Amino acid sequence: MAIPTYEIYALKYGGPFTRQGSFVRWFQDGDKNVQIQYYIFVIRGGGETIVVDSGVAPEAARQRNLAGYVSPAEVLKRIDIDAAKVKHLILTHIHFDHVSGIQLFPRANIYVQEKEFNFWMKDPMAKRAPFLFLTEPSANRYLAKQEGKKRLHLIRGDKKILPGIELLLAPGHTPGLQVVAVNTARGTAIVGSDLAHVASSYQTDFPSAIITDMITWMKSYDKVRPRASSPDLLFPGHDLALLENYPRVAEDVSRLV
Ligand SMILES: [Zn+2]
Numbered sequence: 001m002a003i004p005t006y007e008i009y010a011l012k013y014g015g016p017f018t019r020q021g022s023f024v025r026w027f028q029d030g031d032k033n034v035q036i037q038y039y040i041f042v043i044r045g046g047g048e049t050i051v052v053d054s055g056v057a058p059e060a061a062r063q064r065n066l067a068g069y070v071s072p073a074e075v076l077k078r079i080d081i082d083a084a085k086v087k088h089l090i091l092t093h094i095h096f097d098h099v100s101g102i103q104l105f106p107r108a109n110i111y112v113q114e115k116e117f118n119f120w121m122k123d124p125m126a127k128r129a130p131f132l133f134l135t136e137p138s139a140n141r142y143l144a145k146q147e148g149k150k151r152l153h154l155i156r157g158d159k160k161i162l163p164g165i166e167l168l169l170a171p172g173h174t175p176g177l178q179v180v181a182v183n184t185a186r187g188t189a190i191v192g193s194d195l196a197h198v199a200s201s202y203q204t205d206f207p208s209a210i211i212t213d214m215i216t217w218m219k220s221y222d223k224v225r226p227r228a229s230s231p232d233l234l235f236p237g238h239d240l241a242l243l244e245n246y247p248r249v250a251e252d253v254s255r256l257v
Contacts, residue, residue: 003164004046005185008235010242011075012252013055014038014066014097024197024238025206034198036238038097040072041191042081043182048162049081050088051108052180052191054101060136064096070252073104078250090167092193092237093174094120094143095210096136103142110146111161113169114154116176121147134210170195170224172217173210179224184257187229195220196236203231233257 015037021029024036041052055072056064073083089108091099094116102110120126120135121144146152153161155178160166164183171177173194180191195217197208202225207217228234235242235256246254 001163003183004048006043006045006048006164006182008182008184008189008191008256009042009044009079009249010235010246010254010256011040011042011072011079012037012068012243013040013072013075014061014069016240017067023209025201025204026209026211028204028206035240036197037068037240037243038066039237039242040075040101041235042076042079043165043180043191046163048088049086050090050162050165051076051081051083051086051105052090053092053098053193054089054105056097056100056136057102057104057139060096060100060138071104072101075252078253088161090161090178090180091116092179092191093177094140095134095174095194096139098193099143100136100139102139107151109151109153110143111153111155111167112143113167113176113178114156115169115171116174116178117143117147117154119175168224168227170220172207172213172220175212177220181227184233186233186257188227189233189257190224190228190235192224192235192237194237195224196234198239199234199236199241201236202234 016035021032040055043050061069083104086108089105091112166181196202
């Protein structure tokens with residue numbers, strides 16, 4: 001059977017936010033501001049809909065006073081996806097902007113790296129200040145309760161979860177960050193999440209400021225970059241260009257490929 005080709009969509013649910021340049025590229029451009037946005041991604045094809053990251057749920061967004069916030073469930077509706085019926089939810093990593101909306105997807109199979117899960121759920125280090133401020137405790141408690149259930153898939157390393165959809169372990173930003181390699185009409189594309197916050201990080205070889213292991217991060221660049229069929233199929237996690245430089249299919253939704 002032929003491997004399906006998929007389309008990839010970026011859905012903005014928060015921002016833009018102003019950050020120092022050194023936030024998106026480590027120790028670079030500290031005197032300049034850059035803008036970032038919060039996204040979830042949708043991979044669609046072969047009769048399947050896969051959501052990558054859950055975004056932030058309304059309650060957590062209120063507490064954090066997130067500018068430009070729209071519930072990820074509302075943004076999904078704009079391309080006719082009912083979050084409550086989504087069958088596949090990939091969590092790239094367990095930072096609040098990627099997992100706080102997990103309860104918007106009550107029926108989804110959840111795919112997360114075992115290393116990532118164990119760190120945030122079980123390692124006392126995750127409760128230390130530089131890690132803790134990046135988490136949403138209520139979402140993490142919910143995620144912890146999914147352990148042992150059939151819907152939670154704890155992934156060890158690289159794994160094909162559907163024909164043409166492969167998870168790649170790419171740590172450095174977090175202990176078990178994963179990216180998604182997707183078969184598209186233009187070849188393999190990478191939904192890279194925070195392996196690079198902005199496209200220029202891939203080009204200039206700089207990580208963001210949030211690092212758990214810099215050497216590992218560089219090795220993840222070396223591993224993931226060649227997997228994309230071309231450099232423009234390597235999609236960063238927070239770049240404004242994801243919305244601005246691609247065809248708009250609905251409000252705050254673009255088709256990347
Ligand atoms: Zn992020």
